[in-house]
Amino acid sequence: xxxxxxxxxxxxxxxxxxxxxxxxxxxxxxxxxxxxxxxxxxxxxxxxxxxxxxxxxxxxxxxxxxxxxxxxxxxxxxxxxxxxxxxxxxxxxxxxxxxxxxxxxxxxxxxxxxxxxxxxx
Ligand code: HEC
Numbered sequence: 001x002x003x004x005x006x007x008x009x010x011x012x013x014x015x016x017x018x019x020x021x022x023x024x025x026x027x028x029x030x031x032x033x034x035x036x037x038x039x040x041x042x043x044x045x046x047x048x049x050x051x052x053x054x055x056x057x058x059x060x061x062x063x064x065x066x067x068x069x070x071x072x073x074x075x076x077x078x079x080x081x082x083x084x085x086x087x088x089x090x091x092x093x094x095x096x097x098x099x100x101x102x103x104x105x106x107x108x109x110x111x112x113x114x115x116x117x118x119x120x121x
Pocket of ligand 1: 077
């Protein structure tokens with residue numbers, strides 16, 4: 001998996017920090033409070049602003065993980081939950097992407113998310 005040095009470590013980080021909300025397969029929650037990542041997440045990489053959005057969402061930006069671990073975890077999540085949506089020219093996340101974006105908090109997450117989804121259509 002490109003950008004994933006240690007898949008076991010990434011998986012454990014997912015279980016400890018993400019799975020409680022997103023579910024083991026990234027299915028999200030039935031009532032839609034937590035969006036589905038499975039077979040969808042990679043679509044964000046196809047629209048302008050999407051790459052940084054995935055780092056800036058609160059669940060990722062504020063996770064108690066290092067910048068390197070976040071980059072690895074995002075690459076792992078994309079490749080395990082949404083491989084078919086990843087664009088061919090995707091460059092795996094790296095530490096400097098995370099340093100650049102995680103501290104730029106999103107004012108209105110739902111609004112930014114909606115804007116990106118409109119761009120996908
Ligand atoms: C407290 C529940 C919760 C936790 C914990 C959480 N998330 Fe999320 N996540 C959400 C919600 C809700 C959204 C939708 C955007 C928003 O409102 O923050 C989201 C959005 C996302 C997105 C953007 C995709 C989209 O469709 O909006 C990614 C990527 C993501 N989360 C990954 C993670 C990862 C990786 C972790 C673990 C480090 C994590 N999340 C932890 C609830 C959570």
